Amino acid sequence: MITHRQIEAFREVMRNGSVTAASEYLGMSQPAVSRLVRDLEAGIGFSLFSRHGSRVVPTPAAHEYWEVVERSFIGLEYLDQTAQRIRAGGTTGLSIATAPVFAATLLADSIAQLSRRITFQDLGTVQITTLPVVRQVALRRAELGINMLSHHQHEVDLIASYPVGYHAIAPADHAFAGLSEVSLHDLSDIAYIGFDEATVTGKIQGRWFSTLPHGPRYVLRSYLATVISAFVLRGFGVSVVDPWTAAHHRMAGGISRPLTGHEKMNVALIKPLGARLSTTAQALIQELGAQIESHTTA
Missing domain, CATH: 1.10.10.10 (Winged helix-like DNA-binding domain superfamily/Winged helix DNA-binding domain)
Incomplete structure (x- = not known):
């Protein structure tokens, strides 16, 4: 035994x-x-x-x-931590796993909107991790996950997925300012700030550019969209990012244009298999959905 x-x-x-x-x-x-x-x-x-x-x-x-084994132990540890929080008089809070590309933009914006209807006292402690999302949710270390749709999705329950368009970003004085939209061919032979090849976005964009006679000239790569935006703003090149990073890029003084002729980004909201979501998680999902849908036609 x-x-x-x-x-x-x-x-x-x-x-x-x-x-x-x-x-x-x-x-x-x-x-x-x-x-x-x-x-x-x-x-x-x-x-x-x-x-x-x-x-x-x-x-x-x-x-x-x-x-x-880990799923079993994590479940017990989560129960113990929840009991400790309840015993201390607090709420159980909300744990979220998110891809870094969404952490400082989509998720932050959604929580900000949600906090206008739910006070942080009612919301409880929000714990956010950018560790591998599907694994964190599958092991029940996170109640909710925000990720780009992947082939590992069978390990979790898919709540919803949304196709959204990418945006090209550039400094304010760039030639892209005269365009209403940017195509992949407009990126040929141009200085480019890209995502690291180990990231999902980096791999996707690598496939795009492999179909061009002349792809962009990579001058810098990063894991983080916020870092990429910062270097674009300083004139090191252009890039292609998600619509939330593009919106923040515009607020910082740069420009963005919709990218045409490419596959869309599929944003997935996931939860542990068979799990029942808390009221707070359900409210956040509604806000995330509203935020995402506002960009699906952008």
Whole structure:
């Protein structure tokens, strides 16, 4: 029979990377932790680690099993944290996971609008993370997620998705000021501030530009749209961003124009599988939807 202690030992070996570190965290001897892990392996019928002297390496099965274990532990930890907040007389608050591109624009604007109807005392503590969104929501570390639609979406419930157009941004005195809209071909051979190739947006734009005879000249890359906007404002080049970053770019003195001839950005609102949303989360979803829909025709 699998015991809680065996699962706890396995979890800490996975989290800490070694039996030594896990034993220190649990306050147990190394042989005791190793024995618990071996007993777990015997109970479930497959190996969790390959042994190389004193070093252990998780097997593919261990990573798959750990996902399930983490969901169970995160659920218990969330219940404990919620009980502590209620005991202290506070509200349960709201935890949100969001892609960085939406954190300082869409989400901030939506919470600002929501706070006009719901006071922060009623709203409770809002916790925001930009760690991988689908994983945070799937593990129930976040009640609500805001992300670009991805193939991992089956791990969570999709509340809604919205296609929105991208916008080209430039300094105020740029030639784009004379255009009503910008095409991909207008970006050929032009100084460009792009997203890092490891980001979803960076990969999407890389596909766009690979279809052009001459793509833009990258002079700088960043993970963050706000950083990209800052460098565009200072004359380092132009870029293509989401409509919320484009709106903030205009407020800072730059210009933006709708981008034509490209695939749209699909903004997805997600929640943990089977979860019931709090009243606060439902209110925020309505506000997010209103904010997104105001840009779907932009």
